[in-house]
Structure formats: structure tokens, C-alpha cells
Amino acid sequence: MSIRHGLLVLLERGPRYGSRLRTEFEARTGGTWPLNIGQVYTTLGRLERDGMVVQDGEDEAGRVLYSLTEAGRAELRAWFARPVERASPPRDELAIKLALAVGVSGVDVRRVVEAQRRHVADALHEHVRRRAQALAEAPGHPDEVARLLVLEQLICHAEAEIRWLDHCEARLLRLTITRPE
CATH class of the missing domain: 1.10.10.10 (Winged helix-like DNA-binding domain superfamily/Winged helix DNA-binding domain)
Known part of the structure; x- marks a missing residue:
């Protein structure tokens, strides 16, 4: 914002x-x-x-x-x-980290993915907890509605990141299985 x-x-x-x-x-x-x-x-x-x-x-x-x-x-x-411009996406450190980790000796990219997944899952649980708290406090008040919108955006982003990490892990597993030694 x-x-x-x-x-x-x-x-x-x-x-x-x-x-x-x-x-x-x-x-x-x-x-x-x-x-x-x-x-x-x-x-x-x-x-x-x-x-x-x-x-x-x-x-x-x-x-x-x-x-x-x-x-x-x-x-x-x-x-x-005005709509919020999304034409040039922000640099995402996680995407860069994973892209650069592929092929680096001594780096288990799947472990990097798993560590990030645990971190995002913890954040997701915290966002869900905070949303439940906001819903219990004053669900119809404009300030609480605003807070809920932000928390729900964070929840959706965390869920999307977890789905993307699952996809990355599946892609890495397929590449490991099919890559000639």
C-alpha cells in the first residue's frame, strides 16, 4: 500500500x-x-x-x-x-533463491523448499489465528473489516506459496527421477 x-x-x-x-x-x-x-x-x-x-x-x-x-x-x-499495476512483478527472493540453488553442489533444493514450507505454514497458522480473533472482536466495524481484508490477503498469499512450493518439490522430484546419471 x-x-x-x-x-x-x-x-x-x-x-x-x-x-x-x-x-x-x-x-x-x-x-x-x-x-x-x-x-x-x-x-x-x-x-x-x-x-x-x-x-x-x-x-x-x-x-x-x-x-x-x-x-x-x-x-x-x-x-x-486506478487498478494496481501488476505488469512487472516484484523480485521474489524465494523464487530467485530456488532458481539459483538448482544445480549448486552441496545444496539440497528439496530441503530448502521444505524449510520454506514449514516457515510459511507457521505464518499461515498465525494469520488464521489473527483472523479468528478479529472476527470475534468486532466483525462489522469498518476498522475490523479493513483488518480482515489484509489478514485474508496474507492467508491467500501463504496458501498460494505453499501450493507453489508443493509444485516445486514435485518438479524437482520428477527431474531427479528422470535425470540421467
Whole structure:
């Protein structure tokens, strides 16, 4: 998720100060993508420079509040209307690791696959546990729905990675069986 757009979305609800934006961003994303407070203020500075937010006074504790401008609202509408580009997939360290491990002497690629499968299965169990917890807490609240969407995306990715690892293992087994010695 674009931090820039994430902060704009949160400011849509009304004026906020930096650390509150950080807390709300992490809550909405289920704590999956923690933000550095410096990153929040740097992004707010850029948004202010670009005319998307303005400083809007201070709260009772003296913290600077930021508000969304009409240009910020227009950017949000445009962002929500645009599909997320998937044309150039991100580099995947696991795919690179497995591709490079094939044929390296002393590396049992199937063991690499199995270690990754165990790791992803553990993560999957944790995501499922967190989803169950979120469902039990406040299943209809918008913040919980947002959290559930993120957790379910993580579950789907973990399940897909496990399926891909199963496929890799099967492919490696077939290559071992049919490869001439």
C-alpha cells in the first residue's frame, strides 16, 4: 500500500496529527506494515508540498494537525479508480533463491523448499489465528473489516506459496527421477 495514499485516506476522516495517523494506519492494516514515525512526517511534508494536505492548527496537546485539501480528495478518487499495476512483478527472493540453488553442489533444493514450507505454514497458522480473533472482536466495524481484508490477503498469499512450493518439490522430484546419471 502506498503510504502516501494511506495517509490521505485516514485524513479523509478529519484532521489528524502524525503519530495518530501512524497508529490508525497500523490498526487498519492489522499491524502488518508498521510505519516509522519519521516516514509519516516525511510523507506528510511531501503531501503538503504537493498541495494535498495543509497544516490545520494544533490540538490541545500542541500537536500539529493535518487536513486533506480538495487536491488530496481528487488524488484519492483517482487512486481508488486506478487498478494496481501488476505488469512487472516484484523480485521474489524465494523464487530467485530456488532458481539459483538448482544445480549448486552441496545444496539440497528439496530441503530448502521444505524449510520454506514449514516457515510459511507457521505464518499461515498465525494469520488464521489473527483472523479468528478479529472476527470475534468486532466483525462489522469498518476498522475490523479493513483488518480482515489484509489478514485474508496474507492467508491467500501463504496458501498460494505453499501450493507453489508443493509444485516445486514435485518438479524437482520428477527431474531427479528422470535425470540421467
